[in-house]
Amino acid sequence: MKDHVLVTGGAGYIGSHACKALKAAGFVPVTFDSLVTGWQDAVKFGPFEKGDLLDRARLDAVFAHYEPVAVMHFAALSQVGESMQEPGLYWRNNVLGSLNLVEAAVDAGCMNFVFSSTCATYGEHDNVVLDEETPQLPINAYGASKKAVEEILRNFGESHGLRHVIFRYFNVAGGDPEAEVGEHHRPETHLIPIMLEAIDGTRPALTIFGTDYDTPDGTCIRDYVHVCDLVDAHVLGVKWLQQGKRNRVFNLGTGSGFSVREVIEQSRAVTNRAVPYEEGPRRPGDCTKLVSGSVRAERELGWTPQRSTLDIMIEDAWRWHQTGHYEK
Numbered sequence: 065m066k067d068h069v070l071v072t073g074g075a076g077y078i079g080s081h082a083c084k085a086l087k088a089a090g091f092v093p094v095t096f097d098s099l100v101t102g103w104q105d106a107v108k109f110g111p112f113e114k115g116d117l118l119d120r121a122r123l124d125a126v127f128a129h130y131e132p133v134a135v136m137h138f139a140a141l142s143q144v145g146e147s148m149q150e151p152g153l154y155w156r157n158n159v160l161g162s163l164n165l166v167e168a169a170v171d172a173g174c175m176n177f178v179f180s181s182t183c184a185t186y187g188e189h190d191n192v193v194l195d196e197e198t199p200q201l202p203i204n205a206y207g208a209s210k211k212a213v214e215e216i217l218r219n220f221g222e223s224h225g226l227r228h229v230i231f232r233y234f235n236v237a238g239g240d241p242e243a244e245v246g247e248h249h250r251p252e253t254h255l256i257p258i259m260l261e262a263i264d265g266t267r268p269a270l271t272i273f274g275t276d277y278d279t280p281d282g283t284c285i286r287d288y289v290h291v292c293d294l295v296d297a298h299v300l301g302v303k304w305l306q307q308g309k310r311n312r313v314f315n316l317g318t319g320s321g322f323s324v325r326e327v328i329e330q331s332r333a334v335t336n337r338a339v340p341y342e343e344g345p346r347r348p349g350d351c352t353k354l355v356s357g358s359v360r361a362e363r364e365l366g367w368t369p370q371r372s373t374l375d376i377m378i379e380d381a382w383r384w385h386q387t388g389h390y391e392k
């Protein structure tokens with residue numbers, strides 16, 4: 065019988081790609097999702113269990129039914145701006161929800177746990193190359209909620225032997241090259257999908273948030289990683305835990321940074337269309353430069369990103385943008 069993996073947030077952008085990768089690797093991905101920001105149409109690669117992390121009885125029933133060998137925990141609210149206006153929402157959903165999940169996993173004897181964290185937990189370290197030892201000083205409730213879940217995992221690792229891998233993502237981009245699933249946030253806040261909507265006229269223009277940063281062209285620099293490479297690291301993480309290894313944090317980024325203007329130029333080249341944009345003020349909370357300075361995932365997990373070049377990420381996102389969509 066194939067091993068089941070419980071994928072919370074499997075109806076979302078990254079979780080749906082993880083389900084496809086898990087299926088390809090011989091696992092059965094079981095999506096657990098409330099659809100608060102996800103899409104039932106995105107659940108294509110295994111069973112769907114609708115439920116909320118805050119519903120402990122529902123979690124217990126799903127663990128008992130599938131007896132998963134591991135959990136991949138993507139389910140979270142992840143809008144920085146919203147987290148500053150409604151911190152309670154983020155602490156309840158992301159932290160209490162994760163605590164429920166961790167306790168349900170431990171009680172069910174499912175001791176392999178892979179968690180989606182973020183480089184937003186590092187906070188403001190402008191112009192510093194970030195590695196896993198960089199102090200975590202989050203500047204918004206979203207980042208604080210993710211850091212708190214990291215602490216929960218460390219505590220349960222010590223107290224109950226829960227084996228965990230924490231991945232701190234940089235900027236996730238691109239989509240399934242076969243366009244079976246893709247990035248679909250409502251509202252969308254991420255640069256590349258917004259840019260593609262501006263290119264095809266479904267929104268008026270992209271606004272560049274700030275042109276006076278201390279960077280070569282004045283715009284912010286980010287480290288973009290392809291969602292398929294990112295989820296491949298998660299599958300490696302599950303296998304690594306199944307080998308009995310445990311409790312490690314990995315940055316997932318490429319180590320290369322691109323400015324907003326460079327992303328615009330690459331989008332123009334890939335789509336062969338003009339990118340309508342205007343220059344606007346800085347967006348509160350944006351760091352100047354966020355680039356990973358770690359090769360730990362490559363060295364220890366054997367992770368080798370295949371599609372994380374800017375042109376491929378934009379090409380894949382553009383293909384999905386032109387052909388794919390979800391309905392509730």
Ligand SMILES: NC(=O)c1ccc[n+]([C@@H]2O[C@H](COP(=O)([O-])OP(=O)(O)OC[C@H]3O[C@@H](n4cnc5c(N)ncnc54)[C@H](O)[C@@H]3O)[C@@H](O)[C@H]2O)c1
Binds near residue numbers: 074078137138234237
């Ligand atoms: N997209 C990025 O660039 C990025 C960067 C860093 C970290 N992350 C993290 O990766 C994870 C996935 O992000 P995404 O972009 O795929 O987001 P997404 O919104 O597309 O997916 C999140 C999924 O979780 C579900 N969900 C949320 N709260 C839930 C709850 N209480 N119970 C059950 N389901 C719930 C949503 O319905 C949705 O399907 C998140 O944890 C996010 O914080 C994303």
Ligand SMILES: O=c1ccn([C@@H]2O[C@H](COP(=O)(O)OP(=O)(O)O[C@H]3O[C@H](CO)[C@H](O)[C@H](O)[C@H]3O)[C@@H](O)[C@H]2O)c(=O)[nH]1
Binds near residue numbers: 183234274285
């Ligand atoms: O309309 C837009 C949207 C974005 N940007 C700029 O493009 C860059 C990337 O912005 P995104 O919103 O795509 O991504 P962020 O870097 O703000 O945030 C993402 O990556 C973070 C870690 O870097 C967190 O994990 C967060 O959850 C995730 O959304 C930033 O400089 C931003 O100012 C624009 O200029 N215009």
